[in-house]
Amino acid sequence: MSDYPSSLEHNVVEIENLRKEYGNTVAVSNSSFTVSSGEVLGIVGPNGSGKTSTLKMIAGLIEPTGGKITISGYSSQDEEIANHIGFLPEESPLYEDMTGVSYLKFFANLYEVPSGKADERIQLWLDRLRLDDRNIKIGNMSKGMKRKIAITRSLINDPDVLIYDEPASGLDPLSTRYIMDFIEELKEEGKTIIFSAHNLYHVSDLCDTVVMMRDGEIITKGSLTEIRENHGTTEYQVYSSIRIDGSEKISSDEFVKKTHDVDEVDKITEQIENNGGEIIEIQTEKSSLEDIFLGINTEGNNEY
Amino acid sequence: MNISRILRISKLELKRESGIINKRVAFIVLASIVLITGTVTVFGVSSPEENMYSVGVSQDSIYEPALNEHSSLDVRVLDETDKDTVDAYVLDNGEIQVIDNKTGRLAANEIKEAVNSYNYKLMRNERNTAAAFPVRVEVQYLSPENEDLEEETIQTESQNRGTQESDSSDFKSGERITENKEPQVTQTENDGSSLTEETRGENTEIEDSTSSQRSDEIETVTPQEQVPESNENLNSSGTITPNELNPPLPFESLIFGFALLLPLNFISQVYSSSLITERDNKKGEMLLVSPASKYDIIIGKTLPYLLLSILIVGLLLAIAGGSFVSLVGILPLIIMFLSFAFLASSFARSYKELSFFTLGSSVLITVFAFIPAVFTQVHPISSITPLSIVITDLQNSGFEIRRFLMGTIPLFFTGSVVFVFGIETYEQEFLFSRESLSNKFFTMIAHQVVTIRSLFVLGALSIPFVFIAELLVLTGLISIPGLFSIPVLLVILAVIEEVGKSLPIYAGQKYAKIEDSVKILLICGFVSGLGFFFAEKIFVLAQQAGLNSLELGSAAFMNSLLPAFSGDSPVGLLLLILWPFLHSITTMISALGMRKGRVGYIIGIGGATVVHVGYNLTAVMIYA
Numbered sequence: 001m002s003d004y005p006s007s008l009e010h011n012v013v014e015i016e017n018l019r020k021e022y023g024n025t026v027a028v029s030n031s032s033f034t035v036s037s038g039e040v041l042g043i044v045g046p047n048g049s050g051k052t053s054t055l056k057m058i059a060g061l062i063e064p065t066g067g068k069i070t071i072s073g074y075s076s077q078d079e080e081i082a083n084h085i086g087f088l089p090e091e092s093p094l095y096e097d098m099t100g101v102s103y104l105k106f107f108a109n110l111y112e113v114p115s116g117k118a119d120e121r122i123q124l125w126l127d128r129l130r131l132d133d134r135n136i137k138i139g140n141m142s143k144g145m146k147r148k149i150a151i152t153r154s155l156i157n158d159p160d161v162l163i164y165d166e167p168a169s170g171l172d173p174l175s176t177r178y179i180m181d182f183i184e185e186l187k188e189e190g191k192t193i194i195f196s197a198h199n200l201y202h203v204s205d206l207c208d209t210v211v212m213m214r215d216g217e218i219i220t221k222g223s224l225t226e227i228r229e230n231h232g233t234t235e236y237q238v239y240s241s242i243r244i245d246g247s248e249k250i251s252s253d254e255f256v257k258k259t260h261d262v263d264e265v266d267k268i269t270e271q272i273e274n275n276g277g278e279i280i281e282i283q284t285e286k287s288s289l290e291d292i293f294l295g296i297n298t299e300g301n302n303e304y
Numbered sequence: 305m306n307i308s309r310i311l312r313i314s315k316l317e318l319k320r321e322s323g324i325i326n327k328r329v330a331f332i333v334l335a336s337i338v339l340i341t342g343t344v345t346v347f348g349v350s351s352p353e354e355n356m357y358s359v360g361v362s363q364d365s366i367y368e369p370a371l372n373e374h375s376s377l378d379v380r381v382l383d384e385t386d387k388d389t390v391d392a393y394v395l396d397n398g399e400i401q402v403i404d405n406k407t408g409r410l411a412a413n414e415i416k417e418a419v420n421s422y423n424y425k426l427m428r429n430e431r432n433t434a435a436a437f438p439v440r441v442e443v444q445y446l447s448p449e450n451e452d453l454e455e456e457t458i459q460t461e462s463q464n465r466g467t468q469e470s471d472s473s474d475f476k477s478g479e480r481i482t483e484n485k486e487p488q489v490t491q492t493e494n495d496g497s498s499l500t501e502e503t504r505g506e507n508t509e510i511e512d513s514t515s516s517q518r519s520d521e522i523e524t525v526t527p528q529e530q531v532p533e534s535n536e537n538l539n540s541s542g543t544i545t546p547n548e549l550n551p552p553l554p555f556e557s558l559i560f561g562f563a564l565l566l567p568l569n570f571i572s573q574v575y576s577s578s579l580i581t582e583r584d585n586k587k588g589e590m591l592l593v594s595p596a597s598k599y600d601i602i603i604g605k606t607l608p609y610l611l612l613s614i615l616i617v618g619l620l621l622a623i624a625g626g627s628f629v630s631l632v633g634i635l636p637l638i639i640m641f642l643s644f645a646f647l648a649s650s651f652a653r654s655y656k657e658l659s660f661f662t663l664g665s666s667v668l669i670t671v672f673a674f675i676p677a678v679f680t681q682v683h684p685i686s687s688i689t690p691l692s693i694v695i696t697d698l699q700n701s702g703f704e705i706r707r708f709l710m711g712t713i714p715l716f717f718t719g720s721v722v723f724v725f726g727i728e729t730y731e732q733e734f735l736f737s738r739e740s741l742s743n744k745f746f747t748m749i750a751h752q753v754v755t756i757r758s759l760f761v762l763g764a765l766s767i768p769f770v771f772i773a774e775l776l777v778l779t780g781l782i783s784i785p786g787l788f789s790i791p792v793l794l795v796i797l798a799v800i801e802e803v804g805k806s807l808p809i810y811a812g813q814k815y816a817k818i819e820d821s822v823k824i825l826l827i828c829g830f831v832s833g834l835g836f837f838f839a840e841k842i843f844v845l846a847q848q849a850g851l852n853s854l855e856l857g858s859a860a861f862m863n864s865l866l867p868a869f870s871g872d873s874p875v876g877l878l879l880l881i882l883w884p885f886l887h888s889i890t891t892m893i894s895a896l897g898m899r900k901g902r903v904g905y906i907i908g909i910g911g912a913t914v915v916h917v918g919y920n921l922t923a924v925m926i927y928a
Binding site: 112 | 312313316319586587589590592593594595731732733
């Protein structure tokens with residue numbers, strides 16, 4: 001599915017001024033971003049920030065109030081768009097009275113995947129996800145197993161774009177690890193993925209680009225480096241053998257002085273040397289995504 | 305729409321459990337219903353009066369065969385000495401001896417009826433029917449205003465045409481005579497020939513004027529045919545024999561008709577239960593993001609239940625001896641059951657609400673279908689239900705395209721519109737919304753409001769709903785005297801019509817699809833009213849089926865066709881000029897009220913109703 005009908009070879013997903021209103025509530029306000037082929041974009045934000053609404057609009061599940069969505073060159077009005085998307089909602093809404101395989105075959109049929117190819121894909125993905133009990137009823141499966149079935153369904157039509165809403169939501173650490181590793185494999189295979197997550201470590205591990213949302217608006221977006229540069233800080237830690245003004249004691253013969261100002265580092269080292277001390281080490285520590293996220297979201301918003 | 309996807313979804317629907325109702329249990333219940341209905345159809349229904357009275361006869365009584373054919377009589381061969389052991393005893397000379405109580409007297413009446421029926425049957429088998437039926441009787445059904453005549457009147461005339469006229473000199477054609485309803489008892493011999501005729505009715509003055517009448521000059525009717533056709537029943541006449549003056553209730557056909565509704569009720573419950581499971585834990589989302597369209601999904605899910613309904617109804621009709629006409633006739637009823645079950649499953653926010661909605665809609669549809677069917681071939685109101693088509697078909701009483709259309713078209717359109725509206729809003733936001741039911745309803749209507757032109761279509765599409773609602777009201781008021789029912793009817797019907805026409809505007813305005821300005825609301829009111837007016841004219845079936853021959857029907861549908869009034873007076877001229885615009889004017893009044901919110905809308909409806917009723921009353925007073 002790499003034959004794009006338009007010239008949008010690079011940008012597989014284009015979102016322009018996307019807006020969603022529920023009555024008088026604005027869930028998503030004029031959001032715009034693009035996702036390139038093979039790129040992984042993470043959408044982060046507190047509850048109610050508009051992440052799920054954005055993902056559901058891209059998946060074609062809810063209709064935008066305004067704006068434009070283009071995926072693989074198809075507009076959201078085009079029925080063909082469904083064949084280019086694999087959607088994984090936050091919960092795993094499966095038909096519990098069916099077996100895993102029969103459920104997947106049904107969806108393969110809906111996507112008009114030839115029977116032989118469907119069997120092949122089901123086998124492949126379930127093997128890779130290490131789901132052995134695939135012929136038991138879904139109702140008897142664990143949450144992790146159901147998640148694996150849901151992920152396989154999202155891949156059954158070999159889509160261009162995967163839209164995953166909280167892919168590891170509610171899973172135990174082991175299942176979470178499996179799922180996140182699997183998504184990383186998909187990334188390495190060149191899949192374009194848009195996903196939301198509460199766990200920012202997953203986002204920083206996987207994403208090339210991050211979109212941060214709050215109250216329906218995109219408050220920042222860019223690569224991790226760009227976001228750190230724009231919103232993060234670097235802390236300089238000067239470890240010395242003597243105490244100077246403002247330093248903290250690490251041990252009886254080790255002290256540290258911290259600063260965010262790179263010009264001050266020289267002044268600190270000079271002060272230590274002037275007082276007969278010895279510079280043990282100078283370390284730099286950049287803000288984590290979580291620090292940035294918390295910093296941004298607590299600005300003028302004490303409810304978070 | 306994609307046929308292969310529809311079939312895949314249908315196949316899945318057949319395989320999967322249907323929500324809270326286990327498929328195996330559903331199958332057993334459905335099979336039981338079919339079995340019971342089939343048994344009823346094949347073996348008939350025992351009358352509640354079966355073997356109610358014990359009657360004794362002697363060993364070789366000539367009355368025994370006659371009495372044995374009457375289901376309410378339990379005939380026992382007894383010596384006269386044992387007559388005290390039964391309610392009545394028929395002596396060989398025809399005298400009836402009864403126990404001196406109410407049961408005994410009723411038993412005697414039943415015996416007379418039994419003998420009458422038997423005699424009638426024998427006479428029907430007579431080769432010389434002129435001898436058997438020497439008098440031709442024409443029944444004149446009187447309009448309700450003349451119901452104060454307690455005695456049944458029959459109009460008689462010479463049965464002879466040509467040579468017989470001279471023989472009937474003692475009897476003037478068209479002369480009215482009265483007959484009390486006491487039965488004639490005709491003693492018969494075992495060979496079935498009529499021996500004597502003793503007319504006990506003292507007031508009966510029917511004269512034998514046709515002893516030499518030729519058999520080919522007789523017009524005889526079957527018991528089913530004796531009831532006049534609905535479109536010509538009042539103030540019209542049909543040929544009938546005195547024995548057949550009391551039209552029988554099509555008891556078994558009615559029971560069958562009711563039994564036919566049971567599987568439809570049950571299937572619609574299973575269907576709605578299955579649909580609501582798609583909303584359980586948002587399972588349906590995965591279908592909605594798939595390439596299957598909303599129409600593929602709903603048609604695919606509905607198809608198995610539609611086919612199952614058709615299959616079961618077809619099977620039962622085949623057992624009962626119904627024709628293809630019955631099956632086609634019942635199809636709109638199946639669509640109604642399924643469409644409202646679909647709507648219920650879209651609106652309900654819980655299984656509790658679903659039960660309430662499906663039960664409510666099932667009861668309403670059942671009442672609408674069954675109650676008028678009781679009057680099949682007796683009263684024109686029966687033409688509004690497809691069950692009357694089935695009953696008429698089962699009784700081989702002929703097919704009338706007008707009655708068929710009347711019984712099917714409104715239901716077909718209503719069911720179809722409900723389906724289309726429901727499918728159009730079969731979206732994630734609507735299905736999983738926790739909004740109030742009224743908001744969901746208005747959302748569904750507002751979804752259809754796209755342009756002002758769409759209001760013309762919506763005004764027109766409201767007609768089948770308005771029509772069904774009006775017929776329901778009509779059914780409810782049919783037994784109330786016209787003096788009271790007509791004013792009530794005029795008001796209720798005006799309210800129904802005003803609500804039907806203005807709801808799309810209200811919904812559109814509520815959800816900001818329509819600008820809240822006087823000018824726009826007036827235009828919307830005009831357009832919606834115009835759409836309603838045109839659709840109403842197309843819905844002339846009410847007239848066609850003869851409903852307007854009813855006093856109530858006339859009141860209900862007085863504006864359906866061209867007005868009876870003309871411009872021969874200033875008021876008449878005004879009525880005539882206003883006639884095409886009445887619906888537009890009143891809808892504009894309702895629309896103006898909407899500017900002040902819900903209360904304003906209600907006041908607007910009130911104002912529109914006053915104008916509407918005022919117009920109709922003026923027309924009634926001047927021209928009725």
